[in-house]
Amino acid sequence: MLTRLVFAGQLAFTLVVAAFLIVPAVLSMLAGVTVNYFRGIRSGVTLEWMVEVWELYAETIVRSFEVAFATLLLTLIVGVPAAYALHVRQGSWSRLIEEIITLPLAVPGLAIALALLLTYGGFGAFRGSWLFIAGHVVFTLPFMVRAVMAVFAAIDVKTLDESAASLGASPWRRFRDVIAPNARPGILAGSLMVVTLSLGEFNLTWMLHTPLTKTLPVGLADSYASMRLEIASAYTLIFFIMIIPLLIAMQMLGRDKRSAA
Amino acid sequence: MSAGVSVGLEACAKTFADDTRALEPVTLEIARGETLVFLGPSGCGKTTTLRIIAGLEAPDPGGRVRFDGEDVTSIPIERRNVGMVFQSYALFPNMNVAENIGYGLKIRGASRAQRQARVEELVALTGIEGLERRQVDQLSGGQRQRVALARAVAPRPRVLLLDEPLTALDASLRERLRVELNRLLRSLGITTVYVTHDQAEAMALGDRIVVMRAGAIAQIGSPREIYFEPASRFVAEFVGAANIVEGTACDGAIVLPGARIPIGTTGKVTLMLRPETIAVVPPDAAELSGRIENVTFVGDRQRIVIADAASRPLLIDAPNTIAAAPGERVGLRIDPTRIRVLPEERDEQGGKS
Amino acid sequence: MSLAARFRLRAAKAAGSGTAFARLCLVPLAIVVAAFFVLPMLGLIEVGAGGPKGMAAYAAILVEPRYRSTLINTVVLAAATTVTTLVIATIAGLFLQRNRFPGHSLLVAMLTFPLAFPGVVVGFLVILLAGRQGLIGDISFRLTGGKLVFAYSLGGLFLGYLYFSIPRVILTIMAAVEKLDPWLEEAARSLGAGPWAVHRDVILPALVPAFVASGAIAFATAMGAFGTAFTLATNVDVLPMLIYTEFTLAADLAMAAALSVGLGLVAWAILALARSFAGTTIAAAG
Numbered sequence: 001m002l003t004r005l006v007f008a009g010q011l012a013f014t015l016v017v018a019a020f021l022i023v024p025a026v027l028s029m030l031a032g033v034t035v036n037y038f039r040g041i042r043s044g045v046t047l048e049w050m051v052e053v054w055e056l057y058a059e060t061i062v063r064s065f066e067v068a069f070a071t072l073l074l075t076l077i078v079g080v081p082a083a084y085a086l087h088v089r090q091g092s093w094s095r096l097i098e099e100i101i102t103l104p105l106a107v108p109g110l111a112i113a114l115a116l117l118l119t120y121g122g123f124g125a126f127r128g129s130w131l132f133i134a135g136h137v138v139f140t141l142p143f144m145v146r147a148v149m150a151v152f153a154a155i156d157v158k159t160l161d162e163s164a165a166s167l168g169a170s171p172w173r174r175f176r177d178v179i180a181p182n183a184r185p186g187i188l189a190g191s192l193m194v195v196t197l198s199l200g201e202f203n204l205t206w207m208l209h210t211p212l213t214k215t216l217p218v219g220l221a222d223s224y225a226s227m228r229l230e231i232a233s234a235y236t237l238i239f240f241i242m243i244i245p246l247l248i249a250m251q252m253l254g255r256d257k258r259s260a261a
Numbered sequence: 262m263s264a265g266v267s268v269g270l271e272a273c274a275k276t277f278a279d280d281t282r283a284l285e286p287v288t289l290e291i292a293r294g295e296t297l298v299f300l301g302p303s304g305c306g307k308t309t310t311l312r313i314i315a316g317l318e319a320p321d322p323g324g325r326v327r328f329d330g331e332d333v334t335s336i337p338i339e340r341r342n343v344g345m346v347f348q349s350y351a352l353f354p355n356m357n358v359a360e361n362i363g364y365g366l367k368i369r370g371a372s373r374a375q376r377q378a379r380v381e382e383l384v385a386l387t388g389i390e391g392l393e394r395r396q397v398d399q400l401s402g403g404q405r406q407r408v409a410l411a412r413a414v415a416p417r418p419r420v421l422l423l424d425e426p427l428t429a430l431d432a433s434l435r436e437r438l439r440v441e442l443n444r445l446l447r448s449l450g451i452t453t454v455y456v457t458h459d460q461a462e463a464m465a466l467g468d469r470i471v472v473m474r475a476g477a478i479a480q481i482g483s484p485r486e487i488y489f490e491p492a493s494r495f496v497a498e499f500v501g502a503a504n505i506v507e508g509t510a511c512d513g514a515i516v517l518p519g520a521r522i523p524i525g526t527t528g529k530v531t532l533m534l535r536p537e538t539i540a541v542v543p544p545d546a547a548e549l550s551g552r553i554e555n556v557t558f559v560g561d562r563q564r565i566v567i568a569d570a571a572s573r574p575l576l577i578d579a580p581n582t583i584a585a586a587p588g589e590r591v592g593l594r595i596d597p598t599r600i601r602v603l604p605e606e607r608d609e610q611g612g613k614s
Numbered sequence: 615m616s617l618a619a620r621f622r623l624r625a626a627k628a629a630g631s632g633t634a635f636a637r638l639c640l641v642p643l644a645i646v647v648a649a650f651f652v653l654p655m656l657g658l659i660e661v662g663a664g665g666p667k668g669m670a671a672y673a674a675i676l677v678e679p680r681y682r683s684t685l686i687n688t689v690v691l692a693a694a695t696t697v698t699t700l701v702i703a704t705i706a707g708l709f710l711q712r713n714r715f716p717g718h719s720l721l722v723a724m725l726t727f728p729l730a731f732p733g734v735v736v737g738f739l740v741i742l743l744a745g746r747q748g749l750i751g752d753i754s755f756r757l758t759g760g761k762l763v764f765a766y767s768l769g770g771l772f773l774g775y776l777y778f779s780i781p782r783v784i785l786t787i788m789a790a791v792e793k794l795d796p797w798l799e800e801a802a803r804s805l806g807a808g809p810w811a812v813h814r815d816v817i818l819p820a821l822v823p824a825f826v827a828s829g830a831i832a833f834a835t836a837m838g839a840f841g842t843a844f845t846l847a848t849n850v851d852v853l854p855m856l857i858y859t860e861f862t863l864a865a866d867l868a869m870a871a872a873l874s875v876g877l878g879l880v881a882w883a884i885l886a887l888a889r890s891f892a893g894t895t896i897a898a899a900g
Binding site: 007010011013014015017018020021022023024025027028031037038074077078079081082084085086088089097100101103104106107108109110111112114115116118119120134135137138141171172175196197199200201202203206207217220221224225229232233236239243244246247248251 | 638875
Binding site: 091155156159160162163164165166167168169170173177178181182 | 278315317337338339340342343344345347349351353354355364365368369412413416422
């Protein structure tokens with residue numbers, strides 16, 4: 001009897017917490033398609049807000065994707081080879097390098113933004129999207145590197161590398177034929193993480209944006225401040241639509257890995 | 262198949278970055294076509310030596326590795342033309358069996374036809390017909406081991422290096438594969454360096470065995486030499502069971518609680534007696550006698566522990582048909598020609614050969 | 615060892631496969647990190663010390679009453695968030711990891727899905743929940759006649775911080791619970807320990823590293839959170855908002871830089887401390 005009570009109590013607690021997290025999000029999604037929020041869902045369902053958001057903010061949505069994919073490309077080019085090098089040469093140097101690339105996670109986005117602005121803000125052309133792509137790369141890089149290194153460790157890439165070397169393959173050949181193909185699950189997990197984080201990044205982007213280079217989260221902040229609730233909600237709904245498939249994919253990937261282990 | 266090259270190590274030592282001394286300077290020659298087995302407990306330096314021959318580790322300055330007299334010390338592994346089988350097999354998960362086996366040939370630029378022919382040859386040689394299209398994770402342990410071997414041998418390496426290839430398998434499979442491996446190595450005739458901690462494997466596969474301990478060579482010799490004439494107590498006890506008897510000999514014999522054993526030398530001696538060299542006889546039929554402490558029926562023989570015959574209990578292998586019970590007094594007959602006098606130990610580590 | 619010998623040793627060690635290639639692989643990383651992180655941060659530190667107050671600007675965070683009270687606010691808020699989140703996440707995480715029932719994975723998904731929401735969105739959701747037209751306001755109005763609105767106060771901010779901390783911490787705790795050794799608990803039970811004793815003496819102590827790791831991340835994230843406070847536009851000052859206003863409204867670059875560096879140092883110190891305590895690298899969340 002006691003265990004049943006305890007179970008029920010814990011379940012109730014967990015449900016309340018889940019409700020706290022989900023209900024506002026659902027509310028927001030509903031508000032985005034409701035004719036009039038104050039009168040609630042009775043006032044009718046409409047897509048007019050979504051259409052208006054698209055007209056006002058389409059540019060930000062497109063730009064967010066552009067920035068996210070540019071960030072992804074850069075983290076792949078920079079991070080995957082680096083993960084290989086760090087894994088193969090395990091030593092105090094590689095630990096130090098890992099520490100340094102993880103530092104941006106500890107430093108608030110605001111600080112990094114300010115730092116980037118001070119150093120590169122003068123170069124006008126750079127001030128376009130590229131400055132915050134640099135910021136995005138700096139703070140998503142550790143995730144890509146970690147994800148790939150985790151896969152390397154799981155499949156003992158070091159020994160695979162040695163065995164390919166024993167068969168005569170040059171370092172480049174080994175990377176191409178053996179290392180990179182086997183890093184795929186890590187690359188996938190890392191990529192999802194990078195894109196998700198980049199799409200949602202605000203702290204850094206807000207400091208660095210100009211009226212001509214807004215991303216979606218920046219637009220969201222604008223709309224919360226100045227637009228009516230329904231538009232802000234519709235805009236948020238669009239954001240959810242972009243982000244939720246990525247989150248689901250990450251969860252599925254994580255589950256797969258655990259069941260395969 | 263080529264006979265491979267001779268391998269020479271000259272003063273090869275290895276100190277790692279954290280200053281651990283994994284290997285004391287080693288100098289030895291491996292003849293063309295010979296199978297040399299490095300045997301020893303974990304941490305003795307056998308794998309380090311293998312990796313130095315392979316080119317995965319460089320010896321400390323002053324060390325030299327030679328293939329057929331040619332100095333290869335500064336040549337990295339990918340250009341040494343060796344074949345290596347790793348303990349974990351290290352098969353490439355992104356390639357199927359045929360692609361794995363053919364990889365070395367692909368690197369060397371062989372045509373598809375040549376690759377295919379050679380892969381077929383090796384598949385037949387290692388007995389894995391039908392598995393060519395399989396993915397690596399669909400193979401059993403024994404199958405993986407064979408693929409690893411086929412892959413290492415396919416590009417016709419000069420030296421074949423095996424790092425504990427059977428350790429990851431269970432006991433019955435290991436015995437079966439040991440026999441096959443032996444047959445294969447004999448037929449290939451390549452110079453082979455084999456590392457193991459299993460003395461039965463070492464005896465079965467090696468032309469010569471190098472027993473190692475704490476980074477140094479304890480003894481080099483043929484299996485028979487190592488078994489019948491161990492150079493130190495460590496080697497005697499590591500390779501098979503050994504009874505070690507210490508004592509002082511005077512007037513050409515050593516005195517034990519039960520009897521006198523005639524010995525050629527005088528002074529302090531350490532004797533080694535293998536369990537199978539002592540026979541159990543009725544108590545009054547021999548000079549030496551003792552009391553049975555316990556009997557273990559192993560199947561093909563009985564292991565009997567005898568107390569009161571020497572300063573330590575003696576381990577004896579007796580036929581499985583003898584009736585022996587704990588508490589009984591029995592006689593022990595020792596063949597004096599099979600007593601081994603161990604050379605004096607210079608220090609804890611034992612002498613080098 | 616002579617210089618020549620040392621050099622030869624290094625060259626010999628490098629004779630192992632692919633060292634040059636590995637170094638090459640690190641070059642893009644080195645360039646990107648140096649150019650876009652190390653250099654700018656060093657520049658920031660320099661700017662922070664370059665204002666009229668000079669190096670004293672760095673001490674201002676502790677000395678000036680306005681800055682100090684902001685710092686205290688931020689630390690207290692972050693600490694309260696961390697503790698509350700840990701308690702909530704432990705109860706829910708233990709429950710979820712140890713019980714399976716229909717709808718379990720849905721529940722887990724619901725709890726972890728806000729993981730990627732930016733602070734601004736969280737702020738907005740808090741407004742929907744507890745703002746002037748919020749759900750809680752509605753419900754309290756119907757029940758008691760008085761509207762409960764707290765989105766724009768410390769309470770609302772706290773709620774927002776909880777919102778983005780819970781998903782992260784729950785994930786870490788659940789992963790740690792999964793790794794708990796079931797035999798330890800069985801041993802305790804065989805010695806007579808009841809459920810509460812097992813929790814107190816076996817489970818919670820074993821989870822301490824996870825608490826430290828995820829707590830440190832939650833704390834550091836809460837310290838640096840900007841979007842939530844920005845959206846809620848409260849009159850409660852937190853450090854990130856202060857930095858923002860110093861930069862944009864007061865145009866006091868040096869102060870903003872100094873405060874940023876200070877904030878960064880505090881966050882990094884907390885994480886380093888936690889890491890040395892826990893012994894392993896902490897898997898950072900989003």
